[in-house]
Amino acid sequence: MDDKLKLKSQVCFPIYALSREIVKHYRPFLDEIDITxxxxxxxxxxxxxxxxxxxxxxxxxxxxxxxxxxxxxxxxxxxxxxxxxxxxxxxxxxxxxTESGKQLKSKAEKVPQKVVESMGVTPEDLMQLKAIVLKILDRAK
The missing domain is CATH 1.10.10.10 (Winged helix-like DNA-binding domain superfamily/Winged helix DNA-binding domain)
Known part of the structure; x- marks a missing residue:
């Protein structure tokens, strides 16, 4: 089999898996405030x-x-x-x-920090990852 077609050779798969993993970390905190x-x-x-x-x-x-x-x-x-x-x-x-939607913001403000803590990474690691992702997205347009 050509190495180019092996899953471990793909760039897109770990990005896809990471995206799913990050959303999985958001889920319990968003469930608390009743939104997806x-x-x-x-x-x-x-x-x-x-x-x-x-x-x-x-x-x-x-x-x-x-x-x-x-x-x-x-x-x-x-x-x-x-x-x-x-x-x-x-x-x-x-x-x-609505007023209820505006009030939800104060509860949601805690979500990003809770996600970072649950993932066991530093905010700096995430900022570095975000910078690379944005660079690739910007070039892809």
Whole structure:
């Protein structure tokens, strides 16, 4: 068998496995605040700046409308966000945080540190990894 086709020769597999492992570490902490990892990402986008349209949130998370819309509907059902069609263009849905969604931020602020501790790595290791990943992502565009 050609070495190029062996799993141990692939760069993508350990990155894929690491991604799954990191999300696994997030899960118990996000369960405590009743959101999933993709919902957590959407909430972070809104905590940074709101209101935003469905398309704006999807663009920031690299998710298409078919993926982001059900995710946002579930957050709305939990009472964390509100969805409102713009009066000037009813095709555009604007997303805002509810009071409950704003309050969730204080609980979520503890999650990153808990994840770092549960993974047993230093913040510096993660920053170095992030820098390499961002460099590759930037070149791939």
């Amino acid at each position: 990892y993709p919902q957590y990402l959407a909430m972070m986008v809104l905590w940074e700046n709101e209101p935003q349209t469905v398309n704006q949130i999807g663009d920031k998370l690299n998710l298409d409308n078919g993926t982001i819309t059900p995710l946002l509907k579930r957050l709305a059902a939990k009472g964390f966000i509100s969805r409102k069609r713009k009066s000037c263009d009813e095709r555009v849905v604007e997303i805002s945080l």
